[in-house]
Amino acid sequence: MTQETMIKFDQVNKIYENGTVGLKDISFEVPRGEFLVVVGLSGAGKSTLLRTINRMHAITSGNIEVNGQSIIHLKGKALRELRQQVGMIFQSFNLVKRSSVLRNVLSGCVSYYPTWKSVCGLFSKKDQQRAYAALKQVSMAEKIYMRADELSGGQQQRVAIARTLMQNPQIILADEPIASLDPVTTKAVMDDLKRLNQKLGITVIVNLHSVELAREYADRIIGLRAGQLVYDEPIANVTTEALEQVYQTEQEA
Numbered sequence: 001m002t003q004e005t006m007i008k009f010d011q012v013n014k015i016y017e018n019g020t021v022g023l024k025d026i027s028f029e030v031p032r033g034e035f036l037v038v039v040g041l042s043g044a045g046k047s048t049l050l051r052t053i054n055r056m057h058a059i060t061s062g063n064i065e066v067n068g069q070s071i072i073h074l075k076g077k078a079l080r081e082l083r084q085q086v087g088m089i090f091q092s093f094n095l096v097k098r099s100s101v102l103r104n105v106l107s108g109c110v111s112y113y114p115t116w117k118s119v120c121g122l123f124s125k126k127d128q129q130r131a132y133a134a135l136k137q138v139s140m141a142e143k144i145y146m147r148a149d150e151l152s153g154g155q156q157q158r159v160a161i162a163r164t165l166m167q168n169p170q171i172i173l174a175d176e177p178i179a180s181l182d183p184v185t186t187k188a189v190m191d192d193l194k195r196l197n198q199k200l201g202i203t204v205i206v207n208l209h210s211v212e213l214a215r216e217y218a219d220r221i222i223g224l225r226a227g228q229l230v231y232d233e234p235i236a237n238v239t240t241e242a243l244e245q246v247y248q249t250e251q252e253a
């Protein structure tokens with residue numbers, strides 16, 4: 001049986017306006033339901049790669065397909081639909097700190113509410129139930145009425161994951177989601193992502209600095225160096241020696 005391709009990069013280049021090369025001739029495919037970890041030195045292009053998938057960054061040349069559709073020229077409604085399919089979580093959580101957990105999670109569905117309704121907090125009973133169910137998925141249901149700034153970093157990240165679930169995403173992009181967390185909380189957040197990947201079949205791409213975590217959670221690891229794809233192996237083939245080479249500087253390589 002052939003696996004369905006969820007994301008396809010074809011000779012993608014990204015050059016920032018100031019001339020910095022973000023991505024260089026990147027080609028690879030991600031099958032539906034994969035848990036892919038991206039590793040590499042700081043500045044290697046990991047964030048850039050992730051942000052091209054939901055068009056937070058436009059690419060300079062090449063093509064990117066999501067679910068069989070080229071995304072590079074999408075506009076308006078089609079672009080909003082892409083961003084609904086592709087949830088994103090960040091190192092800094094990006095919650096509204098003075099709002100409740102419930103309000104933060106409900107904000108994940110504002111894209112299909114008229115602005116006046118979401119500003120007034122007029123969410124339907126059904127969406128409130130969905131928010132509760134999303135919080136349950138990440139073991140945060142009992143914190144539903146707390147303010148976001150009363151939660152620990154790890155709890156805030158789990159609320160951010162629940163907010164993403166409100167979009168019913170097919171893909172979750174996680175950019176260094178555990179960079180500011182302690183080891184115990186790190187495990188809880190990574191376990192959440194893995195469970196959603198396995199239970200709901202969501203394709204997950206995570207940027208990580210930790211090679212140990214990459215090896216623990218990934219189905220496959222890709223490595224970037226200076227914007228180029230220098231490593232791409234299923235987890236069964238990953239060796240420490242080969243991964244260490246990803247962390248060589250350009251001069252050493």
Ligand SMILES: Nc1ncnc2c1ncn2[C@@H]1O[C@H](COP(=O)(O)OP(=O)(O)OP(=O)(O)O)[C@@H](O)[C@H]1O
Pocket residue numbers: 016017018020021022040041042043044045046047048049
């Ligand atoms: N908006 C921007 N304008 C210009 N250059 C940028 C911009 N964003 C990133 N870069 C540059 O592009 C390259 C790749 O950066 P990127 O943030 O993708 O790397 P990274 O691997 O995610 O790094 P880190 O692990 O530190 O987050 C770096 O040289 C960076 O300085």
